[in-house]
Amino acid sequence: MSKLTKEMPAVALRGMVILPSMTVHFDISREKSIKAVEQAMQENQQLFVVAQRSPETPEPEKKDLYSVGTVVNIRQLLRLPQNIFRVLAEGTERAELVDLDEEQGYLRAEVETFEERAEDEPGEAQREAMLRNLKELYQEYAQVNGRMRKELTTQIIREEKLSKLVTDIAVNLPLYYEEKQKILEAADLAERYELLCVILCCETEIMRARVELQQKVRERVDKNQRDYMLREQLKVIREELGDESVFTDAEQFQEAAAKLKAPRYVKEKLDKEIGHLKNMAGNTSESAVVRSYIETLLELPWDKMSKDNKNLKDARKVLETDHYGLEKVKERVLEFLAVRMLTKKGESPILCLVGPPGTGKTSVAKSIARAMNKKYVRISLGGVRDEAEIRGHRRTYVGAMPGRIANGMRAAGVKNPLMLLDEIDKTSSDYKGDTASALLEVLDAEQNVKFRDNYVEIPMDLSEVLFIATANDTRTIPRPLLDRMELIEISSYTENEKFHIAKEHLLEKQIKKNGLEKYDVTVTNGALKKIISSYTREAGVRSLERKIGEICRKSAREILENGKKSVKISEGNLDKYLGAERYNDSLRQREDEVGIVCGLAWTSVGGDTLEIEVNAMRGKGRLQLTGQLGDVMKESAEAGISYIRSVGKEYDIPEDFFQKHDIHIHIPEGAVPKDGPSAGITMATAILSAVTGHKVRADVAMTGEITLRGRVLPVGGLKEKLLAARNAGMNTVLLPRKNKVDVEEISKEIKKGLELVYVETMKDVLPVALIK
The missing domain is CATH 3.40.50.300 (P-loop containing nucleotide triphosphate hydrolases)
Structure with a gap:
């Protein structure tokens, strides 16, 4: 391949490459380009055109241009409005840019042209293989593209000269200027052939992907249009049948589902159920089930939250x-x-x-x-x-x-x-x-x-x-x-807590509930305290609220019947409204007796006292338990007897006493079931009192579980038990020593007036409880 040096006017093209054998129009508007074309028309109508590396460069220099361009013959020159010239040119040969001069007011280039020689053509077999391969690739591309004219494709395929075929395909391919520049720069025929094959393969795959995407989009659009038409037809059919309610509901559900804030899986489930509803008749029982289910999903707060108080x-x-x-x-x-x-x-x-x-x-x-x-x-x-x-x-x-x-x-x-x-x-x-x-x-x-x-x-x-x-x-x-x-x-309330609750909450609530005003009824502090101590015995305040409500109702009747402006309730007239006192501490006082011990129990409704009675009678050594005792309390009784028998000598109990006497343990209120691990020391004390004849102090209450060796185990519910002891008028309470930490957390108001004795074994209990 020989090179010839020429000098001619030059034009820099923006975003465009002209190949040899290619006839094309291009517009020029730059002053330098117009002068270059005019100079070429004055000389031999030959012009060197080369592409800019970047179309945005306004005044390109040599470094801004590609190194290889094309020598073209100008066939026609037209002047257009706004100082624009349209040039019709035909590419003749590729050339390499050697030097560029701008001194004469236009670009003048020194170029070296290439001449292909016959020996550059490949051998016969190789040429035939390259021809067939290139034709197949081009045919495949033309088939996928769908925009190539059949006449042009047929004409190109009939070409039997390899170099001409390569040129024809390169000229007629709609490629970006960068791709065409690569073909132009490939001076060797084999190189141009390989490059063209690669480009054809890539473009074919791109076109295939594009066609597939277009087909999918078209199918989706067609489906949407088809679904719309079918829905409209279905709507008309349902209206004719008088069954349009299902379709209307489904549309409303769809609107609500679109507005619903919920995770994706919830919306997918809703869409599926709404689809089922659309395909059902409106009066079927199954449609009612589906409708109810959709309503439930729409009403649930999937992602809806309220704002918490942060103050x-x-x-x-x-x-x-x-x-x-x-x-x-x-x-x-x-x-x-x-x-x-x-x-x-x-x-x-x-x-x-x-x-x-x-x-x-x-x-x-x-x-x-x-x-x-x-x-x-x-x-x-x-x-x-x-x-x-x-x-x-x-x-x-x-x-x-x-x-x-x-x-x-x-x-x-x-x-x-x-x-x-x-x-x-x-x-x-x-x-x-x-x-x-x-x-x-x-x-x-x-x-x-x-x-x-x-x-x-x-x-x-x-x-x-x-x-x-x-x-x-x-x-x-x-x-x-x-x-x-x-x-x-939330344990039982003390009398002081009940007084504050009644004064600050319950009284106002009941006055309002019974249609009265605040000034219509006045309840003194002494009256409230008396209601708490003499008319109620409970852990909570429900009975107290009922008593206050009773006072308000009777006051309302007095105001209406007798025309009173207001009613005042004090300690003196409280029995007029609530009757005689139900609880009196003086009634709970009793004498010291043998075999009767006051125990303390925790129940689900608060603390309570538990009197345990024991009788020892001549018999055959049987143990009888009455009063609906649970398994735990029965075991406590048996453990208490075993302990007393083990220490019998210390209290002068005959060795055959338990063989010749029956022991009967009874807890009053037999209809009420009783159970729990807190009556062990109470039972043991009562049994020992009955056996020895020593009286038990009436003002002493106790709680705690016992072991066979006489150790006292800790128990729970101490606040409620201490409140029960206070209400029962007890002075001394025996508690397990291991509960001392728990007792210290109880308010002083509850412990006030009680002597608390902490015991570790039965030897600590008996000297305090028994009177010798």
């Missing part, structure tokens, strides 16, 4: 206003609020308020919801024995509906309410399932993130719910369920 001072103020005392509960709620403020989220705890009836557990939960600005939902679990009440029914059953948890979330309308599980200790189980076990998933922080209701069928997130449970007695709650809750004890 600790406001929360404290609400709790202090609503409730007197209950310091532990208030502190725990404020701690939770503080953690939530610092962590922005924090795991919601499962609190369980444990205490006797009437101590305000439910009202505390309401106050917590108000203090935290949460939605409040109450779910009563008392007597619930069907597992489906918690988990919901499966939709295959007639009358299926969601469980109480899902319904509670739907009623709240947000995913972070306060949910009160009331009376959780009163759930039961039968052949329909274990309710407590169903609650395990609800109350487990690790599992309730994806709680699955049988009716809803898709996971619900309960991790944001603040669960608060209430219970009277934790002994009836299964251990796995109890382990998932944080216990907060």
Whole structure:
């Protein structure tokens, strides 16, 4: 291949490459380019055109141009408006740019042209293989492209000269100027052939992908149009049949589902069910089931949350206003609020308020919801024995509906309410399932993130719910369920606490409830205290509220019948409204007796005194227990007798006494079942008194369990037991020494007036309790 040097005018093209044998129009507007064309027309009409590397360069220099361009013959020159010239040129040969000069006001280039020689052509076999391969690639490209003229394609395919075929295909391919520049720079025929094959393969694949994408888009559009037409037709058919309600409902459900804030799997489930509804007749029972299910999914708060209160001072103020005392509960709620403020989220705890009836557990939960600005939902679990009440029914059953948890979330309308599980200790189980076990998933922080209701069928997130449970007695709650809750004890109220609650809350509430004004009824402090001490005996304040309500009702009647402007209740006229006193401490005083000991017991409704009576009679050594004693108390009685027999010599008890005498242990109120590990030392003291004849002090009460060796074990429920001892008029209370730490946490108000004696063994008990 030889090179010839020429000098001629030059034009820099923007975004365009002209190949040899290519006839093309191009427009020029730069002053230098116009002068170069005019100069070429004056000379031999030959012009050197070369592409700019970047079309944005306004005044290109040699470094801004490609090194290889094309020598063209100008066939036509037209002047257009706005000083634009249109040039019709035909490429003749490729040339390499050697030098570029601008001194004459236009670009003048020194170029070296290439001449292809016959020896550059490949051998016959190789030439034939290259021809066939290139034709196949071009035919495949033309077929995929679909825009190539058949006449042009046929003409190109008929070419038998390889160099001409390569040139024709390169000229007629719609390529970017960078690709054409690569072909132009490939001076060798074999190199141009390989480059063209690669370009054809790539363009074919690109076109195939493009066609596939266009086909998919077209199919989707066609399907949407077809679905629209079919829906309109179906709508007309349903209107003709009088069955348009299903379609209308489905459209409304679709609009609601589009607006619903919920995870993707919820919306997918909704779309599927709405699709089923559209294909059903409107009056079928199955459509009613599907419609009800869709409504349930739309009403559940999947991603809707309320804004919690983040002001600790406001929360404290609400709790202090609503409730007197209950310091532990208030502190725990404020701690939770503080953690939530610092962590922005924090795991919601499962609190369980444990205490006797009437101590305000439910009202505390309401106050917590108000203090935290949460939605409040109450779910009563008392007597619930069907597992489906918690988990919901499966939709295959007639009358299926969601469980109480899902319904509670739907009623709240947000995913972070306060949910009160009331009376959780009163759930039961039968052949329909274990309710407590169903609650395990609800109350487990690790599992309730994806709680699955049988009716809803898709996971619900309960991790944001603040669960608060209430219970009277934790002994009836299964251990796995109890382990998932944080216990907060709301113990019995003292007389002072009851007085403040009555004065600050109950009196105002009952006055308003009975249609009175604040100035219509006046109850003195002395009257309130007398109601508490002489008319009620309870751990909570329900009876106290009923008594105050009774006073308000009778006052309302007096105001209406007698025309009184106001009624004043004092200690002196209290019996006029409530009758005679029901409880009198003087009636509880009794004389010191043999075989009768006052024990202290904890019950689910508060503390109580427990009189244990023992008689020793001639007989055959039998032990008789009456008074509906449980297994634990029976074992305590047997342990007490075994201990006394082991220390009989110390108290001058004959060795054959227990072989010749029967022991009868009785606890009055036989209709009431009694059980628990706290009457051991009481029974042992009563038995020893009956056997030895020593009297027991009437003003002494005691609690504690006993071992065979006479050790006294600790017990629980001390606050309630001490309150019961005070109400019974006791002066001295015997307590296990190991409970001393627990007693120190009890307020001084409860312990006031009581002599507390801590005992470690029965040898510490007997000198205090018995009178020798």
